[in-house]
Amino acid sequence: MRLIQNMCTIAEYPAPGSAAAAAAADYCLGAAGRRLVKIAVVGASGVGKTALVVRFLTKRFIGDYERNAGNLYTRQVQIEGETLAIQVQDTPGIQVHENGLSCNEQLNRCIRWADAVVIVFSITDYKSYELIGQLHQHVQQLHLGSRLPVVLVANKADLLHIKQVDPQLGLQLASMLGCSFYEVSVSENYNDVYNAFHILCKEVSHKQPPSSTPEKRRTSLIPRPKSPNMQDLKRRFKQALSAKVRTVTSV
Numbered sequence: 674m675r676l677i678q679n680m681c682t683i684a685e686y687p688a689p690g691s692a693a694a695a696a697a698a699d700y701c702l703g704a705a706g707r708r709l710v711k712i713a714v715v716g717a718s719g720v721g722k723t724a725l726v727v728r729f730l731t732k733r734f735i736g737d738y739e740r741n742a743g744n745l746y747t748r749q750v751q752i753e754g755e756t757l758a759i760q761v762q763d764t765p766g767i768q769v770h771e772n773g774l775s776c777n778e779q780l781n782r783c784i785r786w787a788d789a790v791v792i793v794f795s796i797t798d799y800k801s802y803e804l805i806g807q808l809h810q811h812v813q814q815l816h817l818g819s820r821l822p823v824v825l826v827a828n829k830a831d832l833l834h835i836k837q838v839d840p841q842l843g844l845q846l847a848s849m850l851g852c853s854f855y856e857v858s859v860s861e862n863y864n865d866v867y868n869a870f871h872i873l874c875k876e877v878s879h880k881q882p883p884s885s886t887p888e889k890r891r892t893s894l895i896p897r898p899k900s901p902n903m904q905d906l907k908r909r910f911k912q913a914l915s916a917k918v919r920t921v922t923s924v
């Protein structure tokens with residue numbers, strides 16, 4: 674689901690290598706020539722992809738979003754003493770048809786664009802778990818020749834009373850697929866969400882060559898809310914919230 678229109682959407686997202694893509698990366702990298710980590714968040718509809726991304730970027734959980742068109746968010750993070758620029762692409766929910774996954778070209782382009790992928794399912798939706806194997810295979814096929822870092826996230830851990838998937842199954846699947854696994858409740862816990870993205874950034878940064886202009890070392894990953902994009906995101910959050918409050922009070 675979509676919270677707000679942000680920087681750009683998958684539909685608008687520039688093709689890798691294009692001038693527009695370079696401009697987006699420049700915006701993110703800034704003058705410091707930082708390394709850029711591009712993360713796509715994929716999974717079935719309603720599993721909490723938008724909630725996960727928003728939670729990671731703002732530490733907040735907002736219960737209700739519009740249907741997702743695929744927004745791209747940007748921020749900077751500290752990984753092992755280096756400031757990295759990261760771009761997180763939220764994506765529309767994947768549908769499963771009789772003959773398999775339905776991934777349109779926009780989604781495939783987004784997966785190809787990514788340096789790493791977060792695959793999300795919900796413990797309250799067995800179908801969202803069932804498609805993980807196929808989805809993981811599809812992701813790796815789009816990156817033939819290099820093993821793409823992937824983290825598997827089982828969301829909605831707070832909804833145990835309507836659980837359809839034992840988190841243990843998620844763990845087993847992740848170890849079979851050779852990726853990390855996190856069981857999270859986006860609504861109740863920020864730290865697990867943070868850890869899932871953190872491990873992915875770390876994995877990508879270990880794969881990429883070090884920046885030619887390394888920054889002074891720092892010890893932890895510190896959110897940088899001062900990036901212009903985050904400021905914009907927060908402002909829009911406030912607008913969305915106050916609009917919601919107005920709606921509720923006017924009923």
Ligand SMILES: Nc1nc2c(ncn2[C@@H]2O[C@H](COP(=O)(O)OP(=O)(O)OP(=O)(O)O)[C@@H](O)[C@H]2O)c(=O)[nH]1
Nearest residue numbers: 674718719720721722723724736741766829859860
């Ligand atoms: N209880 C609970 N609800 C959650 C959690 N994460 C997300 N939700 C709710 O699940 C619903 C769907 O969340 P979204 O983030 O919009 O899901 P999505 O995967 O982006 O959905 P699409 O845009 O349709 O692909 C929303 O009502 C969220 O508030 C969670 O950890 N716990």
